[in-house]
Amino acid sequence: MQSPDSVKIAFLGGGNMARALIAGLLRNAVPAHRISVGEPESAARETLERELRVQAGPDNGEAIRGAYLVVLAVKPQQAEEALRASYAALHERGPVLLSIAAGLRIADLRRVCPPGMAVVRAMPNRPALLGAGVTGLYAPPDVAAGQRGLAELVGAAAGRAVWLRAEAEIDVVTALSGSGPAYFFLLAEHMARAAEALGLAPDTAALLAAGTLHGAGLLANxxxxxxxxxAAVTSRGGTTEAALQVLREGGFETLVARAMQAAAARSVELADMLGAALQARRQ
Ligand SMILES: NC(=O)c1ccc[n+]([C@@H]2O[C@H](COP(=O)([O-])OP(=O)(O)OC[C@H]3O[C@@H](n4cnc5c(N)ncnc54)[C@H](OP(=O)(O)O)[C@@H]3O)[C@@H](O)[C@H]2O)c1
Incomplete structure (x- = not known):
């Protein structure tokens, strides 16, 4: 595999997630001059050039020139247009495409890519904005080891990356780590509200709840x-055990399982809708 300082990576879309991944790549020894971005918004391009020192232009084809890896980092609804505008450059160069666009399946992406293009999917999560993300990656068997390595370089740039065995697992990853931060936030919100009801000042309760979430995350990591x-927090007959008992008796485990099932099912539904919309536009 190429060393980080010799790869050339292009991003299509220079929004929040692209900026987080680029910042991670720079931290991981990829030089700024090896990264280029195709981004239609001039304000976004200025931010990229000022804050991250990478080349950003309005022409996707220009950004892709010379790239081994192209990261599709636009909203799913913008993906078709971004890929169409890049078709000639993708065809000429034949890079591996790493898509972070939620819900766009590899078969759907391939319909708008040059024939035979290697496509990898990634599902990052919002903590990537701080370099603390986890990313699920899936590559079909026709993606070569070197191409997987390049995709992993980006996946790991904003935290940890883990390879999945099947593309369908992306829907589970979406329910777990994609949507997961919101579940922890909700739990912490409810904990703070309950602490207020027990007599703490709102600011104190919010600070302690958020700090507990942060500290527990660090320990889990x-x-x-x-x-x-x-178990390390739960002594027999103590306060934590009393709380956990109430959660167990109230059906916490079943409720969490149902919430995850709903998220995974919605992920499948959204991907079906995106795929159908792409098909309809091609007929
Ligand atoms: N943010 C997250 O937590 C998260 C987590 C997991 C996955 N994702 C996925 O990551 C992707 C990017 O999300 P984001 O939050 O970074 O979105 P974002 O901030 O809206 O970034 C997308 C950028 O792409 C630009 N763009 C639009 N059309 C383009 C084209 N044809 N060619 C090149 N660039 C184009 C957009 O410009 P305009 O503003 O002019 O439209 C925008 O600057 C999404 O598909 C999302 O599903 C995000």
Missing amino acids: EAPDLAAQR
């Missing part, structure tokens, strides 16, 4: 055996 981490 250090040693990811979550059951062991929970």
